[in-house]
Amino acid sequence: MQNEGIDLPRVLEALLSGxxxxxxxxxxxxxAMLSGGLDDVSIAAILVALRAYGETPDIVAGFATALREACERVDVNGLDPIDTAGTGGDGSHTLNASTSAALIAASLGVPVLKHGNRSVSSRSGSADFLEALGYRIDxxxxxxxxxxxxxxxxxxxxxxxxxxxKRxxxxxxxxxxxTVFNLVGPLANPGMIRRQVLGVARPELLDVMVSAGAMLGYERLLVVHGEPGIDEVSVSGETIVYELNNxxxxxxxVEPEDLGLKRYNLRELQVETPSESVERFLAVIHGGGRPSDRDFIAANAAAALYAAGRVKSLRDGVEAAIQALEDGTVAGFINKLREACQQCCGQS
Known part of the structure; x- marks a missing residue:
C-alpha cells in the first residue's frame, strides 16, 4: 500500500524532534488513515509519535475535522441540538451521569443528539446505558x-x-x-452540533479541547474536569470549567456547595455494570434512589441545560433538573422515548 500524499519521514521527524x-x-x-491511504505500520508509527509529542488543539481539531468529513451525517432539521460527552479514561467507574444528564435535558425540551460508544473508563458507556434502558443503538x-x-x-x-x-x-x-482518536470522538458528532458539554479526565486537556472546539466553530462549549479526576461535573470536589461562548x-x-448540593465520596457513585447504572437512574426518576445519585446526575444535567441556554446559571440548572426528577417529568419522558423508539426504530 502506498502512503498517499504523506511524507512519513518528515511527519515523524517533526513529531519526534518536538x-x-x-x-x-x-x-x-x-x-489518509481513514481512507486506507496509509498502511498499518505507518499508522502505528504516526499514532505513537503523536502520543509522544502530546495532544495540541491543532492536532485534535485536524483529526476531528477529518473524522467529521468521513462520517455518515445526520440532518438536525434546524433544531440546534446539544451533546454531552466525555473523553473517558478516568477509570472512576461512576454511574453514567452524562447520558442521564442528556435524558433530563431532553425531558425539559432541549433537543439532544447524543453521540457515543460503549464503555471506555466507566462500567457504563452511553451505548451500554441506553441499550440496558431498552433503546436500539444501531x-x-x-x-x-x-x-x-x-x-x-x-x-x-x-x-x-x-x-x-474500522481501518x-x-x-x-x-x-x-x-491515542489521539480517544480524544477526537466527542468532537465528531455526525449532527455537526454547535453546543456541547465535554468532560475530560485530565486537567491539561481543558485548554486543548476548548481551543480545538473553537477551531471547529462551536457556538457554546463547556469543557469540564471534576475532582478527583473525573470527566464529569463533580459532587465529590471542585470542578474546573472552561466555557466558550461565541x-x-x-x-x-465550581464546588458542589455553589450548586446548592452536598459533597459525596466518589465511592457512593460507583457501579459494577451497565444494568446497575440504569437501575439506579430509574430509581431516582421514580422518586427513590440515593441522594448522591440524584445530585450527581442533576449537577451534570445543569451543565447541559446551561450549554443549551435554557438556564442562566449552573445553580438554576440544578434546581430545574431536580424538579424534573421529582415531579415525574423525566420518568414520563423515558416512556415517550421508548414509544418513539418503537415507532422510529422498530424496537421498544
Whole structure:
C-alpha cells in the first residue's frame, strides 16, 4: 500500500524532534488513515509519535475535522441540538451521569443528539446505558432524524456513523495505548452540533479541547474536569470549567456547595455494570434512589441545560433538573422515548 500524499519521514521527524505539526497536516494525515491511504505500520508509527509529542488543539481539531468529513451525517432539521460527552479514561467507574444528564435535558425540551460508544473508563458507556434502558443503538440517520423530530432525543452509536474508523481499529487494538482518536470522538458528532458539554479526565486537556472546539466553530462549549479526576461535573470536589461562548473563553471553578448540593465520596457513585447504572437512574426518576445519585446526575444535567441556554446559571440548572426528577417529568419522558423508539426504530 502506498502512503498517499504523506511524507512519513518528515511527519515523524517533526513529531519526534518536538517541532510538531499543524492543523492542515493533522487533517491530511487523519484523512489518509481513514481512507486506507496509509498502511498499518505507518499508522502505528504516526499514532505513537503523536502520543509522544502530546495532544495540541491543532492536532485534535485536524483529526476531528477529518473524522467529521468521513462520517455518515445526520440532518438536525434546524433544531440546534446539544451533546454531552466525555473523553473517558478516568477509570472512576461512576454511574453514567452524562447520558442521564442528556435524558433530563431532553425531558425539559432541549433537543439532544447524543453521540457515543460503549464503555471506555466507566462500567457504563452511553451505548451500554441506553441499550440496558431498552433503546436500539444501531440505527441509521433516518431513524435518528425521526427520533430527534418526534421526541427531541436521538443516540448516534459511533461505530455505525464512523465506518472509516474500522481501518485504524486493528492498529489501535494492537498498540493497546491511548491515542489521539480517544480524544477526537466527542468532537465528531455526525449532527455537526454547535453546543456541547465535554468532560475530560485530565486537567491539561481543558485548554486543548476548548481551543480545538473553537477551531471547529462551536457556538457554546463547556469543557469540564471534576475532582478527583473525573470527566464529569463533580459532587465529590471542585470542578474546573472552561466555557466558550461565541468566541469568548471564561475559566472558573465550581464546588458542589455553589450548586446548592452536598459533597459525596466518589465511592457512593460507583457501579459494577451497565444494568446497575440504569437501575439506579430509574430509581431516582421514580422518586427513590440515593441522594448522591440524584445530585450527581442533576449537577451534570445543569451543565447541559446551561450549554443549551435554557438556564442562566449552573445553580438554576440544578434546581430545574431536580424538579424534573421529582415531579415525574423525566420518568414520563423515558416512556415517550421508548414509544418513539418503537415507532422510529422498530424496537421498544
Amino acid at each position: 517541532a510538531g505539526i499543524g492543523f492542515h497536516d493533522a487533517r491530511k494525515i487523519a484523512a 440505527h441509521g440517520p433516518r431513524e435518528a432524524e425521526c427520533m430527534l423530530t418526534r421526541v427531541g432525543f436521538a443516540f448516534l452509536y459511533a461505530p455505525r456513523y464512523h465506518p472509516a474508523m 485504524v481499529m486493528p492498529v489501535r487494538r494492537r498498540l493497546g495505548i491511548r 468566541g469568548v473563553l471564561e475559566k472558573y471553578t
